[in-house]
Amino acid sequence: MKIHLFVLSISILVFGGFAFSCGKSNYQEAPTIINSKKLNIQFEYYELGGSEIDTIGYTIFDTYAFADQDYLLVFNTRNRQIEIYDLSGRKRLFAKPLRNFFNTTDYGEILGVHFYSFDSIFVSQERMVTILDTNTVLRQIPLNVPEKRKWSSGGTAADLMYLYDPGTLFPIRYDPKANGVLLHSFCIGCGGENKKYFHSPIEALVPLEGGAIEYYPISYSKLYLDDYYGFAKHIYRITVGDTSFISFITDPNIYGIDRREKEKFVIGGRSPSQTKDLFPLAKKHKRDTEEKMNHLSSIPLYRDIRYDPHRKLFYRFFSDYQPIKNADGTYNSFGDKSLTLLVFNESFELISEIDLGKYKYISNKSFVTKDGLYLSASHYKYPERSNKKLQFDVLKISVP
Template identity: 25%
Template sequence: MYGIFKMSLSSKIGQFARFFILISLVSCKNDAEQKSLIKSIAYTVDTVRINLDKNQLYDYPRFSVFKTDSIDYFYGYNQSLHRLDIFSLTEGEFINSIPLNTDGPNAVDSPFDFFIYQPDSIFLYGRNYSLDIINDQGVVVAKELLPLSRNSSGVGKQKVGYLSHSVHFKLYVDSASNSVFFHSYSMESILNKSVYYEVPILAELNLQTGKVKDYPFHFPDSYLLDGEYLGEYMNPNIVLSDSLIIFSFPNSPVVNVYDRKSGKLISRTIESGFSINTVKSLPSETYSEIHLRLNHLIENPYFYHTVFDPYRNLFYRTHRGEHPNPDLSLGNLNFSQTKDYLTVMDHSLNLLQEIELPAHKYDALSFFVTKDGLYFPYTHYLNEDVTEDKLEFHVYKFQIANED
């Protein structure tokens, strides 16, 4: 019930978020302040446009990228036709579609998210909370791989469920450990109650043994204060990249990188020079007043997830700045006056550069990395240049200039 509510609000109003923190991990030095390196980063911006027919979409909010040595593929979920559309980002063309079934033994639900393990092994986590595997013909080869719920470790042993999300915590399958990662959440409380935030929020399911491992990542103490909550800042940002777990909090400029192989944690406060870096809380009694929660979301900055670029050894983070004139006496706020920013960091999370992105052009939440660069979908809902006959991305290519 609560999981469905959490995922129901529109991605075009900001992709709502929850806040969490790490405790009890073996970690390396945790710097309280950001470390900024003065370097010149040259970059170019290329455009990838793919022609579409009437059955394909110019915007795929739920997608997965599959990379080979020569070609990078973009899989997008086509909700209206209940299928996966496949494009070559490298060649700039549509490849084919995988039809999904709604009835019979091969039926799968509309996905929260999906992961391309191999072209003939696609993990799909449906909105019926079933983790299934389909092949490249849409045939279900494995079904209901995940228990619907379990008792969590840690305080209270609460009953928890599992979620994946196309932006905040994408489904991830690790071939080395034969496991799949999920965001776990309390099924015993609601989002404006402190008890909701007491459970570990990241779980790893071993597909061979069926055992579940909780990572000791928790919401911070500020979420355990009765009478306060952070409105729509409820979803943690979690990205897995090989052995790295990259996580952050939407109301905080802190970026954390945990290496599963070494057990080490790097944590840096990478503050923005373009926006404020803090978010105020709301009284818990405002939980049922959605317009207040949305105004609060627009009024304050929102820090999105961070991704690793293994080809250039860089990290990228985006965030939305605060509203410049949050005067509610003039009516409810909207996103037309907010701006998005890109922060570039080196492999140790040292700040290299912060860039103001073109206003209202990109979906700044759905960016991803390939060997060709950092891809932004050209699909902001206020973008007047969007055309429905093109799937378009702008690709940022960074190169650190040689120092004298």
């Protein structure tokens, strides 16, 4: 793929020549290439409500574009329905109870979705992948069958791998070339603090026609091999063609892997607005939920990434450091963190940063259409937040 090959050549050249080491694991931060541009930026409010929505709340969703129309599929947690909205026409097209399609008693709750087309909607549960259209279930593929989830590399973790879809962070995706679904994988038998856990592969392909699960040779950032970061273990992944781009919440780097060639690369993605370096948490707090939450609420965080094929841009959300206790004696929580949008061109040069402020947007509910980057105005502290309508600010960017 053109995008990947160009980025790969740049990142290897830069990473090989200028990266520096830090710590026992030989962690290397790739330098961020800054090529500042004065962007044309416009925010346009979008709302869909009224008679189209009775009540809505969702964390699991995906979009699909066809014939110049954009569609949003959500799993509405308030009324337990699967719903499809025509964003362009501002109307709801489809709504059916989840029980019509899914057995949550035997296979677990719905975890993620890939809206590949109206005829191929891929839905993951803990023990099942279901393929459906808007009328019926077309096919089901069992997940986490012990004899099929061996990880051959390393030996000691055999039979202990687990496939999981953490929703919008690392969502299920259908790979048409491999005819399989891509899912997050982790070593369930290794223990979440063990180095084996961080060495195990984090992405796998489940073939739709049977056969062995393929585990890709990419694991956690080496930052996790040296220090303890408590709750800060989130992984964010997007797919662009044959390439998976991965962001770890503690790491400025963006990692990539060509799933065909099994080639890995690293790209610098640090925010110039970061005011304080990442710091670990003492392991003595590993069973202290409050300390781990305070740590997560305080440290700088590199969050969701998105690709905009219409403008050939990558977006990355960032939240800077904040103290737990302010000078005036008040305290901060995770919900008080600021949000910044980093904008990269296709060569992964950082061309701009946009301050998105506080208390309005939820980054993991953002998505891209031909109209721009939809920023969900659904922060729990946003005073105009409503469960009766979909609310977004559509960020429209053009590069002169």
